[in-house]
Amino acid sequence: MNRLLLVDDDVELAEMLRDYLAQEGFAVTLAHDGEAGAQEALSGQYALIVLDVMMPRASGVEVLGRVRSQISTPIIMLTAKGDDVDRIIGLEMGADDYVPKPCTPRELVARIRAVLRRVNSTPTESADNLLQIGELTLWPGKRTAQWRNAPLELTSTEFNLLLQLARNAGRVVSKRELSEQALGRSLTRFDRSIDVHLSSIRHKLGRRPDGQSWIETIRGIGYQFIRE
Template identity: 65%
Template sequence: MTRVLLVDDDVELSGMLSEYLTQEGFETHAVHDGEAGVAAALSGDYDIAVLDVMMPVLNGVEALRRIRQHSSLPVLMLTARGDDIDRVVGLELGADDYVPKPCTPRELVARLRAILRRMAAPPPAEAQPDALQEGPLTLWPAKRSADWQGEPLALTSTEFSLLEALVREAGHVVSKADLSEKALGRPLARFDRSIDVHVSSIRQKLGPRRDGQSWIQTVRGQGYQFVRE
């Protein structure tokens, strides 16, 4: 049974979401402040965390920052509807996805399952090689691990899925709509900047090519392309 950590200071909402998640087959535990959320997330007892941005004392953004210093636990952020700043900052810090509040329990479950699905169910072995090699990058899809220039490359689950999708089509443009489906497990929403933020984070981790250009290039109006050497 998938173990979900729910971190939200709204006790009533947490109770409702916990009840729904339990009905959907999840094992759910709720805490109601950021400090407790960080401690629980780092305990190793959970498969995924749902983290509200707006909490007193230690908000969700700072809680996520502390979690990412020590763990790659998948994190889904709950953000205020229309609050693009918190949303972008959360993604930059390594959140796997976000859901604007107020959200329906059904939407939350769908987003959680999309994250868990891409982590736990790689394509059949006969459909993918043991490793994907492109320049100094090596990806092992079955293990969801990566090396860059011979050293381990730390990626969130969403970053790995996004980079894998680009590498499989290296030298070709992949649309943001396709990347959203493959990396986020959902259709691209209008004005959704998630893909752009995740690509920016990956670019920073890879650094520039020898010619000073990015390994992942933007093709205006079309999408992104991983550049072959």
């Protein structure tokens, strides 16, 4: 049974979601403020953390920063509907996905399962096999990466996106394809999560010698990892 941590100061909503998630096979621990949520999250005993943005004692964004600096547990943010600022900040700081509130329990379960599938997937590559494109080296089996012979720290979602682009290096990959293969869900209108994750990856890779990005945006089509 997957253990989840749900951090939300709306006690009634949190208990309702806990009961629903229990029916879906998850064991859920609740925390109702940011400070308690951060302490519980840092125990490292959870497969995934669901984290509300607006909370007392510490905001979800503050908790995200504290947790992500110490452990790599997948995190889904609960954000106010239409609040793009919190959404983008959360993704930039390492959240794996977000769900706008109010949300249905069914939608939350679908997002949780999609993230867990990405994290727990067993790729055909063994831990010893690698994918090398220029100065980028990826070990899909171990889910680790190197860039220019130095460890490349990536979130789970960033790793999946970069892996898909590297596997198709020199070819344009559509945004829809990236969403389905790397995020495990269909692309929705106005969803900017891929753009934000790719912005973070670009920052970590730096610039090519000509000053351009290693990941090019092909407007209206998709993205391409540039071969050296």
